[in-house]
Amino acid sequence: MTFAARVSRLPLPYDPDLGVAALAHLPDCERELRPLIAGAAGSSPYLGQLIAQEASWLAPVLCAEPEPAMLALVNAARCAKNGAELRRLKRRAALLIALADLGGFWGITGVTGALTAFADAATGAVLDLALAQELRRGKLPGMEHDDIADGAGMVVLAMGKMGAGELNYSSDIDLICLFDETRFDSADRQAARAGFVRATRQMAAILGKVTPDGYVFRTDLRLRPDAATTPVCLSTRAALEYYEAEGRTWERAAYIKARPVAGNLTGGAQFLRALTPFVWRRHLDFAAIHETQTMRQRIQDHKALYSADLGGRNIKLGRGGIREIEFFAQTRQLIAGGRDATLRQRRTVRALEALAGAGWVEGAEAKELHTAYDRLRQIEHRLQMVGDAQTHSLPKTPEAFDRLARLSGSADTDAYRADLSALLSGVETRTSAFFLPAQSAPDLPEISDHTRSIVDRWRSYPALRSERGRAIFRRLEPDLLARLSQAARPDEALANFDGFLRGLPAGVQLFSLFEANPALIDLIVDISATAPALSRYLSRHAGVLDSVIDGAFFAPWPSPHTLGRQLQAQLSGRDHEDALDAARVWQKEWHFRIGVHLLRGVITPEQAAQQYSDLAHAVVATLWPLVQALIAERHGPASGRGGAVLAMGSLGAETMAASSDLDLLVIYDADDAAGPGALDARAWYAKATKALIAALSAPTAHGVLYAVDMRLRPSGRQGPVATSLTAFETYQKEQAWTWEHLALTRARVVAAPNGIGAEIEAIRDRILAKPRDAVAVRNDTAKMRQRLREAGPQGGDLDVKTGPGGAQDIALLAQAGALLTGSPARRLDDQLAAATVAQLITNAEARTLSEQAAVFEKIRQATMLISEKSLDPGDLGQGGRDFIARCAGASDWDSLLSQSARARQIAAAIVDAVLPLPEPDP
Numbered sequence: 001m002t003f004a005a006r007v008s009r010l011p012l013p014y015d016p017d018l019g020v021a022a023l024a025h026l027p028d029c030e031r032e033l034r035p036l037i038a039g040a041a042g043s044s045p046y047l048g049q050l051i052a053q054e055a056s057w058l059a060p061v062l063c064a065e066p067e068p069a070m071l072a073l074v075n076a077a078r079c080a081k082n083g084a085e086l087r088r089l090k091r092r093a094a095l096l097i098a099l100a101d102l103g104g105f106w107g108i109t110g111v112t113g114a115l116t117a118f119a120d121a122a123t124g125a126v127l128d129l130a131l132a133q134e135l136r137r138g139k140l141p142g143m144e145h146d147d148i149a150d151g152a153g154m155v156v157l158a159m160g161k162m163g164a165g166e167l168n169y170s171s172d173i174d175l176i177c178l179f180d181e182t183r184f185d186s187a188d189r190q191a192a193r194a195g196f197v198r199a200t201r202q203m204a205a206i207l208g209k210v211t212p213d214g215y216v217f218r219t220d221l222r223l224r225p226d227a228a229t230t231p232v233c234l235s236t237r238a239a240l241e242y243y244e245a246e247g248r249t250w251e252r253a254a255y256i257k258a259r260p261v262a263g264n265l266t267g268g269a270q271f272l273r274a275l276t277p278f279v280w281r282r283h284l285d286f287a288a289i290h291e292t293q294t295m296r297q298r299i300q301d302h303k304a305l306y307s308a309d310l311g312g313r314n315i316k317l318g319r320g321g322i323r324e325i326e327f328f329a330q331t332r333q334l335i336a337g338g339r340d341a342t343l344r345q346r347r348t349v350r351a352l353e354a355l356a357g358a359g360w361v362e363g364a365e366a367k368e369l370h371t372a373y374d375r376l377r378q379i380e381h382r383l384q385m386v387g388d389a390q391t392h393s394l395p396k397t398p399e400a401f402d403r404l405a406r407l408s409g410s411a412d413t414d415a416y417r418a419d420l421s422a423l424l425s426g427v428e429t430r431t432s433a434f435f436l437p438a439q440s441a442p443d444l445p446e447i448s449d450h451t452r453s454i455v456d457r458w459r460s461y462p463a464l465r466s467e468r469g470r471a472i473f474r475r476l477e478p479d480l481l482a483r484l485s486q487a488a489r490p491d492e493a494l495a496n497f498d499g500f501l502r503g504l505p506a507g508v509q510l511f512s513l514f515e516a517n518p519a520l521i522d523l524i525v526d527i528s529a530t531a532p533a534l535s536r537y538l539s540r541h542a543g544v545l546d547s548v549i550d551g552a553f554f555a556p557w558p559s560p561h562t563l564g565r566q567l568q569a570q571l572s573g574r575d576h577e578d579a580l581d582a583a584r585v586w587q588k589e590w591h592f593r594i595g596v597h598l599l600r601g602v603i604t605p606e607q608a609a610q611q612y613s614d615l616a617h618a619v620v621a622t623l624w625p626l627v628q629a630l631i632a633e634r635h636g637p638a639s640g641r642g643g644a645v646l647a648m649g650s651l652g653a654e655t656m657a658a659s660s661d662l663d664l665l666v667i668y669d670a671d672d673a674a675g676p677g678a679l680d681a682r683a684w685y686a687k688a689t690k691a692l693i694a695a696l697s698a699p700t701a702h703g704v705l706y707a708v709d710m711r712l713r714p715s716g717r718q719g720p721v722a723t724s725l726t727a728f729e730t731y732q733k734e735q736a737w738t739w740e741h742l743a744l745t746r747a748r749v750v751a752a753p754n755g756i757g758a759e760i761e762a763i764r765d766r767i768l769a770k771p772r773d774a775v776a777v778r779n780d781t782a783k784m785r786q787r788l789r790e791a792g793p794q795g796g797d798l799d800v801k802t803g804p805g806g807a808q809d810i811a812l813l814a815q816a817g818a819l820l821t822g823s824p825a826r827r828l829d830d831q832l833a834a835a836t837v838a839q840l841i842t843n844a845e846a847r848t849l850s851e852q853a854a855v856f857e858k859i860r861q862a863t864m865l866i867s868e869k870s871l872d873p874g875d876l877g878q879g880g881r882d883f884i885a886r887c888a889g890a891s892d893w894d895s896l897l898s899q900s901a902r903a904r905q906i907a908a909a910i911v912d913a914v915l916p917l918p919e920p921d922p
Helices: 016-024 031-043 045-053 055-061 066-078 083-102 108-136 145-153 160-164 186-208 236-246 249-255 265-274 287-301 322-336 348-357 363-387 398-407 413-435 449-460 467-485 490-503 508-516 518-530 532-540 542-549 560-571 576-599 605-635 649-653 681-697 725-734 738-744 756-768 774-790 807-821 828-837 843-866 878-888 893-914
Strands: 154-158 173-179 233-235 259-263 642-648 662-669 722-724 748-751
Touching: 016 031, 016 045, 031 045, 031 083, 031 398, 045 055, 045 083, 045 363, 055 083, 066 083, 066 108, 083 108, 083 186, 083 363, 108 145, 108 154, 108 160, 108 173, 108 186, 108 259, 108 363, 145 154, 145 173, 145 259, 145 265, 154 160, 154 186, 154 265, 160 173, 160 259, 173 186, 173 236, 186 233, 233 236, 236 265, 249 322, 259 265, 322 348, 322 363, 322 413, 348 363, 363 398, 363 413, 398 413, 449 467, 449 490, 467 490, 467 508, 467 518, 490 518, 518 576, 518 878, 532 576, 560 576, 560 605, 576 605, 576 843, 605 642, 605 649, 605 662, 605 681, 605 748, 605 843, 642 649, 642 681, 642 756, 649 662, 649 748, 662 681, 662 725, 662 756, 681 722, 722 725, 725 738, 725 756, 738 756, 738 774, 738 807, 748 756, 774 807, 807 828, 807 843, 807 893, 828 843, 843 878, 843 893, 878 893
Parallel strands: 173 233, 662 722
Antiparallel strands: 154 173, 154 259, 642 662, 642 748
């Protein structure tokens, strides 16, 4: 359809004489188009000037369709040979786009898309011109003219509105220029960089040069990394290193819209893919909200921009303006786009649609903001059409406002102002609820100023983004605050709950579940008031609450074999790095479940010890084949029957707690011969062992699984990290110290191919069954006790492991009994029974030590759940004290302390009689 057939709206002439003058340049203009020309020129001196300059070009264009004319301009720009030609083409494009906009031929998407297409073409053409100049001068080593096709390794990234395809009518273009240093020999890279810097400057100069014929585009290169100190074109490697080390939230937001537009487009796409982890965090990222609030507050504090009065008000940065809608969408994109790739939209309106589709924004809200965004962008274009100025501020004088109203097609300026005011107010109402805390509900209990400062910010959290979620939470909030206020340390409990609430990605489902099942509220309050470590974990890993909602959360504990099969299913088909992340997510959900069950009294401390051990067993048994496959892929398969993992310490004895380390040995049985170029068995299993340690303890985005200690291997730190089966047996028979055999009493194979595990167990049994000198064993064990005592300071009342009569003392005596009788038993009670057979202690003493050790173990399980570090009783809230006392079977905290002290005295007396410490030097 021609121009005349597509007119759907018309501007009005503010100065009719200027409109008449413009029509004089187009005497043959169709009758239907004459009001469009008169209105455009009569309200915009700039458009009137363009009509006069380009009348001979415009006259035939008006008789056809606008799209082919725009395409011809873009194609011509793509092939332009100099700046003068581009400026002439830009002038024509600006006139065509303005008339298509004012006449309603194109909506805002068509207008901004046309502007962006021309900018893309112009940037590409000017880059080619600048690079050709550098090539003619021989300033890009190794590159030839044909290399211009892909920028000779240089790429131009469009940022901001240009990157999103939403360019303003009189917009600057924001560009980042990079080059691929790998295209050049190391000796030539400095010269290449200098050449690309000159080309970038030349490109910006041609685009931005203002002459009597106008300009192409004002160009801004300041969005590049550390713009104050870096050259205008830098290597992709330098850029990636910067973003990895120093990138900020506003730079992440900027890259939402980034797009390669000129030069090495393939390389630009690869760069953006490499930048994905920086822009799109895999975890829900709520820090972005705070930083956006801070940025918005800075704008609000700038009264000239954030004025409430329409006169001079900035519709981009001001109250209810374009930037607030962009912040509204981009912040949510940064929060959730790492998990949901559908949210990674460059265009603001598409981002709003995607957010509504994913449930992050209500559909009506997204639609209203979409409409407002389009209208504000349209008004922004009218402001800029008046004089081709990069302005976003509304007029300050009545006359200038009249001109804007007429250009927008309104004959009633007062009505236009009222409509504009309502539009801005509507945006402010929709967006401010997200950026500024809502007022607290009136039915809250009396709370302190400190509490209110925390409660007030809850309304900005994602879990309360929907009206339905807020409505449900308002009904829960008074009861939650009342329960939190009853904690022994209300401020601490509230802070922990705040971290939990901040971490929730959505609230409606969970809040509804809380409302239907108040016991879950008790759980959250319990965690907040009693177990700060769990609460901190929740604030970082809110996703584990999915497992709480799952009905299987309180199902019976599965067997280690079942756990292992579940983990294998989770890791199946993933690459190695992804598998490690998946293992961490899986383990943390089960680990969290054990902690919650212990906290809530669903399981006993003894059951918790077994479950923590089962979980670690499943993880090690599943990851060991995984890392062996990785080493086999890199170095070929190992020879022989394979390797096994032997667990020592608490995993071997199945007494792990919430923050226990893993004490491990790797033992292999392999042929000595290795094929040509292949690793020998020792080197192969050394690599596999190190890979296992990394798989368990290397930090990833999902944290670590377990800290690993391998100091119990033969020869300790000086020995190889993996030991052959033969060397292990020989060492244990001929070289091992008594303390190493004591440790062997708790050793257990947790991962092994068929046959090797049984053989290691047989070796262990033979070593433990060796006849021993009772006096020597007792003396060596006493020395070990002394060394442990001297190894570090003793803990306070809650350190039940070290010190006289502590759990460590009891364990050493029990292990000595197992050694002297050759018992293969790993559990403490069975080893204490062996100590009675060895006549180290009486049956009554064995029962006493067993009872004291059980109390210590209960306290240990409780304290390690509450904190990963040593606990000072003075730092415990009442909830934590009550929990530890309950776990230990004491009536209250004071009873627990006195009971623990008596137990220590009794145990110390028994152990001292068997394993006396040497007298201190005088």
